[in-house]
Amino acid sequence: MANLNIDSIKDRTFDAIVIGSGISGGWAAKELTEKGLKTLVLERGRDVRHIKDYPTANMYPFEFEHRGELPLSVRKENPIVNRCYAFDETTQHFFVKDHEHPYIQEKEFDWIRGYQVGGRSLLWARQTQRWSNYDFEGPARDGFAVDWPIRYEDIAPWYSHVERFAGIAGNRDGLAELPDGEFLPAFPLNAVEEYFGKQLREKFKGRHMISARCAHLSNPQPIHLEQGRAQCLSRTLCSRGCPLGGYYSSNSSTLPWAEKTGNMTLRPFSVVHSILYDENKGRATGVRVIDSNTKEDIEFYAKIIFVNAGSLNSNLILLNSTSSRFPNGLGNDNGLLGKYIAFHNYSASISAEYEGFKELTTDGRRPTGGYVPRFRNVFRQETHFLRGYAAGFSAYRSMETDQSGFGTVLKDKLLNPRLGPWRVGSHMMGETIPKESNHVRLDSEQKDPWGIPLLRISVSYDENDRKLKKDYHEQFQEMFHAAGFTNIRPHDQPRAPGLDIHEMGGVRMGKDPKTSLLNKWNQLHTCKNVFVTDGACMTSTATQNPSLTYMALTARAANYAVEEFGKKNL
Amino acid sequence: MKRRSAIRHLAVIAGGIALLPSCIGSGESASIQLSQITISPEQEKLLAEIAGTLIPETGTPGAKELGVHLFVLKMLDDCYEKGDQEQFLQGLDRLEKIARERYGKGFIGCSTAEREQLLTAMENNEGLPEEIATFYRIMKHRTVQGYLNSEYVMTRERVYEMAPGRYNGYYPVKENIAS
Numbered sequence: 251m252a253n254l255n256i257d258s259i260k261d262r263t264f265d266a267i268v269i270g271s272g273i274s275g276g277w278a279a280k281e282l283t284e285k286g287l288k289t290l291v292l293e294r295g296r297d298v299r300h301i302k303d304y305p306t307a308n309m310y311p312f313e314f315e316h317r318g319e320l321p322l323s324v325r326k327e328n329p330i331v332n333r334c335y336a337f338d339e340t341t342q343h344f345f346v347k348d349h350e351h352p353y354i355q356e357k358e359f360d361w362i363r364g365y366q367v368g369g370r371s372l373l374w375a376r377q378t379q380r381w382s383n384y385d386f387e388g389p390a391r392d393g394f395a396v397d398w399p400i401r402y403e404d405i406a407p408w409y410s411h412v413e414r415f416a417g418i419a420g421n422r423d424g425l426a427e428l429p430d431g432e433f434l435p436a437f438p439l440n441a442v443e444e445y446f447g448k449q450l451r452e453k454f455k456g457r458h459m460i461s462a463r464c465a466h467l468s469n470p471q472p473i474h475l476e477q478g479r480a481q482c483l484s485r486t487l488c489s490r491g492c493p494l495g496g497y498y499s500s501n502s503s504t505l506p507w508a509e510k511t512g513n514m515t516l517r518p519f520s521v522v523h524s525i526l527y528d529e530n531k532g533r534a535t536g537v538r539v540i541d542s543n544t545k546e547d548i549e550f551y552a553k554i555i556f557v558n559a560g561s562l563n564s565n566l567i568l569l570n571s572t573s574s575r576f577p578n579g580l581g582n583d584n585g586l587l588g589k590y591i592a593f594h595n596y597s598a599s600i601s602a603e604y605e606g607f608k609e610l611t612t613d614g615r616r617p618t619g620g621y622v623p624r625f626r627n628v629f630r631q632e633t634h635f636l637r638g639y640a641a642g643f644s645a646y647r648s649m650e651t652d653q654s655g656f657g658t659v660l661k662d663k664l665l666n667p668r669l670g671p672w673r674v675g676s677h678m679m680g681e682t683i684p685k686e687s688n689h690v691r692l693d694s695e696q697k698d699p700w701g702i703p704l705l706r707i708s709v710s711y712d713e714n715d716r717k718l719k720k721d722y723h724e725q726f727q728e729m730f731h732a733a734g735f736t737n738i739r740p741h742d743q744p745r746a747p748g749l750d751i752h753e754m755g756g757v758r759m760g761k762d763p764k765t766s767l768l769n770k771w772n773q774l775h776t777c778k779n780v781f782v783t784d785g786a787c788m789t790s791t792a793t794q795n796p797s798l799t800y801m802a803l804t805a806r807a808a809n810y811a812v813e814e815f816g817k818k819n820l
Numbered sequence: 821m822k823r824r825s826a827i828r829h830l831a832v833i834a835g836g837i838a839l840l841p842s843c844i845g846s847g848e849s850a851s852i853q854l855s856q857i858t859i860s861p862e863q864e865k866l867l868a869e870i871a872g873t874l875i876p877e878t879g880t881p882g883a884k885e886l887g888v889h890l891f892v893l894k895m896l897d898d899c900y901e902k903g904d905q906e907q908f909l910q911g912l913d914r915l916e917k918i919a920r921e922r923y924g925k926g927f928i929g930c931s932t933a934e935r936e937q938l939l940t941a942m943e944n945n946e947g948l949p950e951e952i953a954t955f956y957r958i959m960k961h962r963t964v965q966g967y968l969n970s971e972y973v974m975t976r977e978r979v980y981e982m983a984p985g986r987y988n989g990y991y992p993v994k995e996n997i998a999s
Binding site: 308310311312315316317319320321322323437438439440441443444481483484485487608609610611612613614615616649653654655656657658660661664665667669 | 873874875876878882891894895898899900901936939943960964965966967968969970971973974977978980981982983984985986987988989990991992993
């Protein structure tokens with residue numbers, strides 16, 4: 251049993267520990283190792299090596315036994331993850347199955363997880379819009395949550411830092427509400443999308459339709475080639491893992507970069523039970539890990555701990571890190587840990603057709619679409635609801651086949667499809683207001699297979715969310731009418747919170763230790779060598795897809811941690 | 821090497837489903853491994869003929885030649901509720917009975933015109949028993965899907981591009997595909 255390497259405290263001691271290897275953990279690993287810190291990266295799931303462990307990446311549709319569809323038994327055994335749009339025969343190996351990690355839904359909540367090296371960075375939708383000050387100032391202006399302790403100016407250089415490395419395609423659109431960044435060439439919009447953008451400019455002041463900025467290498471630069479990544483070829487099979495490294499994932503980018511420094515130790519199959527706190531030193535000293543293969547309990551030690559387990563799991567770890575100093579969870583003097591959870595409201599969409607541009611269609615594919623930045627309540631409060639929504643917008647023309655009949659007639663129709671009309675579609679991405687009642691906490695009795703308490707999740711929509719949805723439908727119907735679209739159909743898409751996969755908060759940042767958990771550097775106010783930089787740190791949600799902001803906050807906090815480490819303050 | 825590539829070719833023709841040597845020649849079960857349903861070699865042959873009538877050989881392979889009926893069976897076995905599976909098999913038997921009643925022979929023995937009459941009745945859902953409607957709904961949907969997603973069609977007819985590497989949002993419509 252005795253393993254001298256593992257058993258020696260020295261060999262289990264690092265400068266820094268990063269809990270989680272997903273989109274933010276990957277960034278913590280890169281920044282810390284690059285600056286010379288010996289860093290242990292803990293991942294609860296298995297290792298996934300770039301390219302080698304993407305088993306379906308190069309498979310043609312006809313090579314899948316069920317052509318991408320999941321067998322009924324898999325769908326029945328996994329009602330939760332089966333609701334995720336990206337879960338199918340081609341990607342299922344990157345998703346946590348429902349039975350693998352149970353949780354308690356006090357209210358219906360779809361918790362979609364990817365337990366492997368790289369986490370959900372393999373599966374994300376790769377949309378990367380910056381926040382503006384209209385987002386950071388939101389809670390203070392509108393009187394909800396608490397004021398963010400940072401402003402756009404604090405994070406802007408770090409947005410640039412991560413954008414240059416990750417590779418973000420986009421146009422410099424010059425919009426105050428959606429600041430420009432360090433962009434590679436944007437993916438093009440099509441005729442109907444640009445037409446709609448023009449209609450908005452002419453008829454709806456302050457509303458815009460732009461090429462959605464995304465983490466794809468439209469034109470790789472030396473820094474990307476150095477990572478071993480290549481140009482995105484618009485395969486649009488991203489969730490299988492990209493053999494080209496055409497989009498940003500921890501696996502293709504930050505983790506191999508951290509590995510090259512020689513300073514990273516990556517330990518898969520390591521479920522973090524809790525963070526160790528030393529009452530005498532007044533700081534965290536390490537983490538307690540359960541090896542998911544051997545069930546062995548192991549402690550690792552470091553001066554700096556980054557918590558990047560994924561929003562709700564970061565909450566869980568802190569809640570489970572109890573000591574006589576922190577009986578209610580690490581850093582939880584004010585009792586707010588696990589509270590003010592928020593998410594994005596994706597519960598509506600709208601579709602239509604357009605009869606113009608019959609002479610045009612599209613050719614090829616692209617990994618992104620159009621984006622309508624938030625236009626409600628941006629510069630001042632102007633509606634009866636708080637905040638607003640951004641929206642995806644895309645137009646497309648498909649080959650369509652009349653499948654009636656049989657025999658040579660049917661065969662001829664199948665082999666000679668006709669171009670259908672231009673169709674347009676949009677979906678809402680609404681900001682939700684963090685509330686104390688939307689919370690997670692530990693169950694007092696039930697435990698998971700590693701002996702860790704199950705998480706109870708209690709999160710729901712509210713009246714503001716319903717008003718937002720109604721307004722989205724009204725405004726987009728009006729804009730679609732004004733653009734001359736036909737067959738306009740608003741769709742109600744009821745879905746539980748969580749399915750947006752943008753769960754945020756619970757360990758929010760703020761200025762005041764009485765009303766927040768983290769300071770402006772993402773340090774726990776009362777345990778300064780613990781940094782939380784994944785979605786758990788979010789004070790409010792804005793409307794933008796959040797990963798880019800997690801990445802920038804992580805890089806910023808990691809560089810601060812390195813400075814403090816150098817000054818022997820940590 | 822030649823034999824191996826021939827086997828692979830056969831597997832590909834079968835719509836990506838590997839044929840299992842253990843079943844060949846047993847004479848009692850289908851040529852692919854199924855876990856929920858049981859299919860006799862006669863039923864399998866019958867399904868191949870129906871698939872071939874739905875999408876016939878016309879100088880290019882049809883659904884039967886591409887082994888699409890085996891894909892239909894695979895999907896029926898793995899992706900449907902028990903009730904649908906039972907109705908499918910009952911519907912298949914019922915169809916065979918109707919063929920015998922009307923034409924004095926099974927579907928396989930029917931002439932092309934007779935087969936087409938039977939399919940027309942199913943296509944138009946002309947007062948046939950419910951199980952036949954279920955059978956036809958699944959059979960047709962999966963035959964069309966399996967055909968369109970076969971290697972043959974995806975590499976030679978409606979070519980699937982793995983990595984287009986381009987997007988043109990103003991591509992002129994070619995006349996022969998205009999609606």
